Amino acid sequence: MLDGRVAVVTGAGRGLGRSYARALAAAGASVVVNDLDADVAEETVASIVDAGGSAVAVVGAVGGSEIADALVARAVDEFGRLDVMITNAGALRDRTLRNTTDEDFDLVVTSHLRGTFTCGRAAVRRFREQGDGGRLILVGSPAGQRASFGQTAYSASKGAIVAMMRTWAVEHAKIGVTVNAIVPTALTRMVATIPGLGELVEKADRGEPVPEQVRRKGLGTPDDVAPLVVYLASADSSGVTGQAIAVGGDRIALWTHPDQVAEQLRSGGWTPEAVRDLFATELKSELRDYLPAPLDTGGN
Secondary structure: OOOOOEEEEOOOOOHHHHHHHHHHHHOOOEEEEEEOOHHHHHHHHHHHHHOOOEEEEEEOOOOOHHHHHHHHHHHHHHHOOOOEEEEOOOOOOOEOHHHOOHHHHHHHHHHHHHHHHHHHHHHHHHHHHHOOOEEEEEEOOHHHOOOOOOEHHHHHHHHHHHHHHHHHHHHHHHHOEEEEEEEEOEOOHHHOOOOOOHHHHHHHHOOOOOOHHHHOOOOEOHHHOHHHHHHHHOHHHOOOOOOEEEEEOOEEEEEOOOOOOOOOOOOOOOOHHHHHHHHHOOOHHHOOOOOOOOOOOOOO
16 A cells, blocks of 8 residues: 555654554555654564564654754655655643643643644655655644643644644645644553543553443554554545544544634624623523543443
8 A cells, every 4th residue: 555655753662653653664665763762763663674564763852853854864865755754753741731831831842843843844845856745644632622631732732733734735735745634542651641541551551452432432552543544644545635533443533624603793893791792692502612521431
């Protein structure tokens, strides 16, 4: 499905990124594996090579232009081209607003949002030079779509990534570059601290099957997310762009583009009293639920 194609995956030493890299290689792609941790990056590369695939590692923290340019350059130097950029890397700090320091905020936003920006820009420059299109697969999160307690910087970054994806999809349609954001959910160490999920993560790490009722809620292993990534990296996905696609367990879903849900007009404009009355009457039933739906794991 991906024979002859070359992909970069950031944050590919563990978890979801590792699954993406391994699945891309299994489908025929050559992969540049990036991670901040040299040991896990090399472990991912070794697992791909041992399985008959082709991969190299580039160690470094995403965020700045230097590492983004280095990733693209390594793909071109090693494999001759670049076809796919997957911006998976990023740090996490679990802090409510009043406890979020400047350093916490900057670390998360730099790794997720700025890292996506610089890697996306470097990839598009190469795509334009090659002249035959490309694939940008950005990584969002449910935390960027709905409320996520204690995740000010992460939610801000992931919401911005999806918004940036939509703009990039419009900007690059004419040169054959598709841009999509996946919104993955999986039983990884990142979700292990969420009440009710720690035990499930431990079981998944041991290779035990994920209960069906959990899978149907959209939670499975990282390998359950990878098939969507392979598809979006392929020539078959040329008609899919500008989409935010949820994936996890047995579930794939499309997030809607933001749209108005209600509109009211008042001749001559509004007064504070008229606005008050509006929200107490016509708009009251249209207010959006800001809380995420609770995850029912069935006690498993």
